[in-house]
Amino acid sequence: MKLKITHIASVAVLMFLTLSTTAFAQINTPRGSQKATVSQTVGISEVSVTYSRPSVQERELWGKLVPYGMNNLGFGTAKASPWRAGANENTTITLSHDAKVGGKPIKAGTYGLHMIIKKGDKATIILSNNSTAWGSYFYEPSEDAVRFDVITKEIPHEELLTFDFYKVTATSTSLALQWGEKEIPFSISFDVTNIVLADIRNKMQDQPGFNRQTWEQAATFALNNGGDLDEALRWINNAIAGQFYSKQTFNNTQIKAAILMKQNKKDEALAVMDEVMPIATVLEIHRYGRQLLGQGLTDKAMEVFKFNAKKHKGTWPVHYGMARGYAGKGDFKNAIKHLEKALKNAPNPQSKANVQANLDKLKKGEAI
Incomplete structure (x- = not known):
């Protein structure tokens, strides 16, 4: 009987030690490192x-x-x-x-x-x-x-x-x-560009794909980051027309035009922009004219500034745009005339200061 009790006691002690060791192993104490x-x-x-x-x-x-x-x-x-x-x-x-x-x-x-x-x-x-x-x-x-x-x-x-x-x-x-x-x-x-583009393609098959802005953002990213321009063009076309969420805007048409420009399709790019000029705001047209000047398309920029002056007569910043157009063509006399008009209807002190600075430069014979 004593042997039996001793054996049972030994097993009990072993189990206790095992459980105790396991329990201590689970205790969370601070590390040295x-x-x-x-x-x-x-x-x-x-x-x-x-x-x-x-x-x-x-x-x-x-x-x-x-x-x-x-x-x-x-x-x-x-x-x-x-x-x-x-x-x-x-x-x-x-x-x-x-x-x-x-x-x-x-x-x-x-x-x-x-x-x-x-x-x-x-x-x-x-x-x-x-x-x-x-x-x-x-x-x-x-x-x-x-x-x-x-x-x-x-x-x-x-x-x-x-x-x-x-x-x-x-x-x-x-x-x-x-x-x-x-x-x-x-x-x-x-490879950030390809990682992002892969993520875009995946997300377009889910809920974000039912949103026009998603397609616009995707096309813009591909345009600005070395993506496939044909793919970018398909994405922006999808935003513009053909789906229940599609809608042509001045903004997404500008994205399309930029893609076409990068594909060396200048005439197509200018043509699609001509389509949306009637729905553009005075500031959108002005910025587009400035963009054309930056691309060296001075005659087209002048055409855009004149369109703005006719469509939004007397409003800011049509005269500022006309002045930039004339200055781009080297006609400082007409540029000064329009800057003086722009100075009168500039909407805030900062705008007036910008116009005045350009007016001073033209009067010194300096380009703006």
């Missing part, structure tokens, strides 16, 4: 890094706490491991879209981020397909998604290990690990 996530948007793409942040604490980092080269860490399955670029679990980097990292292509996804620190100013960055292992203890070279070399930089002391997106452009960002007196930077870039 706090966890952090930093992110950056590039175009419509997101990059984020999740990592743990150890302090220097007066320790010698490079070559000591972080050994140079690949090392046997004495645990796990890896015989030679890089640095885990932080503390605790894998440091991870997540890319919402296909990208280039260090100039090398990589698919969207989450990757383990490792580094090989070398003597001097050299380091190797590794993105591993294994993002869930603990640190670099289970590093396997065959799981590398990409690796590349970088040049490190000397910086003022950074006590806490920090990842920072220190530079951002329209299509790229520069990410750096900064710790102690060393910075380890690398570039990340996205």
